[in-house]
Amino acid sequence: MAHKPTLEDVATLAGVSIATVDRVVNRRGGVRPDREGRVLAAARRLKLDRQLGRAYAHRLRVAVLIQSAVNPFHAALGRAFANLDRSYLDLNIQFLVHHLDPNRPDRIPGLIDRLARAHDGLVVASPADDGIAAALRRAAVSIPVATLATDVPGSGRHAYVGPDDVKGGRVAGELIGRFLAAAGGDVLMITGLRSMAGHRDRESGFRAVLREHFPACRLIALEESREMAQGAGDVAAAALRSHPGLKAIYLSSAGADRVVAALKAAGAPNVVFVTHELTDDRRALLQVREIHAVVDQDTSAEVQIVAEVMARLLGRLDGSAPVPLAPVRVFTPESC
Known part of the structure; x- marks a missing residue:
């Protein structure tokens, strides 16, 4: 018959006294968190027949x-x-x-x-x-x-x-390149804060895939929204005024609804719009085709x-x- 684990076995494996094991398993408290963790890890390894997950007294x-x-x-x-x-x-x-x-x-x-x-x-x-x-x-x-x-x-x-943000930026570039096809055109990228490593990586991937595979797509500007939704809308509106032939917008941060509003105000329904994160608000905009595609990280x-x-x-x-x-x-x- 297989040996049934005992408190002594747990104590030996954890390197503590039997009294310490008893206090942990029976939730009496008064045990240092590091010792408590060792006791419960040892008990799990020995498959002690108790609801060990509920025995942690220290939050x-x-x-x-x-x-x-x-x-x-x-x-x-x-x-x-x-x-x-x-x-x-x-x-x-x-x-x-x-x-x-x-x-x-x-x-x-x-x-x-x-x-x-x-x-x-x-x-x-x-x-x-x-x-x-x-x-x-x-x-x-x-x-x-x-x-x-x-x-x-x-x-x-x-x-x-988290995600591989270089890959995320490359995927966004691939999408815009294929949406615009051989004709290409002027593209605006709106980032949040370039001090955020993820945003810098998305920019790097986006630039690289356009350069490598879609040279007809020209990145005419990269602007920061400062992680503010209205900032993204203001950048989009200004770009649409100064570049009336703008063909695509890539938004890597917050403010999708404000970019959509800027596109509507400019009468530019055919500008390709790609962004990140399938939040509830972006799902709604995607379902009514105000956004062309969303790159998501779950x-x-x-x-x-x-x-x-x-x-x-x-x-x-x-x-x-x-x-x-x-x-x-x-x-x-x-x-x-």
Whole structure:
């Protein structure tokens, strides 16, 4: 007959006393979080017949630092964290959303420092500069840090969860090139903030694919919206006035509804419009053919992945989780 695991076996594997194991498994409290994690990891490995996921007495708090819900993509991220399945409650991990202003990067390092002192882990979707990278390096010394949706080079983060934005930009360029066909024409790109690594990567991929495969498509301007919807609309309106023959707009950030409004006001229904992220508002615009195509990265899947990564980094799940790049998906009016 196979040996049934005992508390002594768990204690030996975890390197703690039997009394510590008893306090953890029976939820008596008073055990340091690192020891608690070792006990429960050992018990899972030994397949101890208990509901171990519910035995974590110490709650771990993970700060999630993203933009406010004014940005539809970040609103979707916030909803996805709110809708994480019950397994993270069973693991006693709480994800707490906080907001940053991407146009005030000078305030972000201090915010990171404060959140790192008060939380057990940190997930960040932020612009990138030396001060922000340094703050993340400080945080990563003591707690797990993951970047989400856009990376921060030089940050010392433990994981990046998000898309290959160079590929996303290339896909957008491929779509516009094929929509315009051999005739090509003038193209406007509207980015959010070039201080965000993801936006720079999209620009790089977009430029490269036009240069390599669609030389008749001319990128006449690249403008920042500052991650503001109205900013995107204003840039589009100005470009339509100064370039009446504009053939396509590529928007890599917020403000799709404002770009559509600018196209309508200019009487330019035939301008090709490609953007990113299949948020609810963009799905609606796509369904009525105000947008030609959307390049999407599946925010819900990204949040599930980063939550699992955090649970593993915090010792609440066993093993090291691979972090695949989020797949790039394309939606048209007939497929959304």
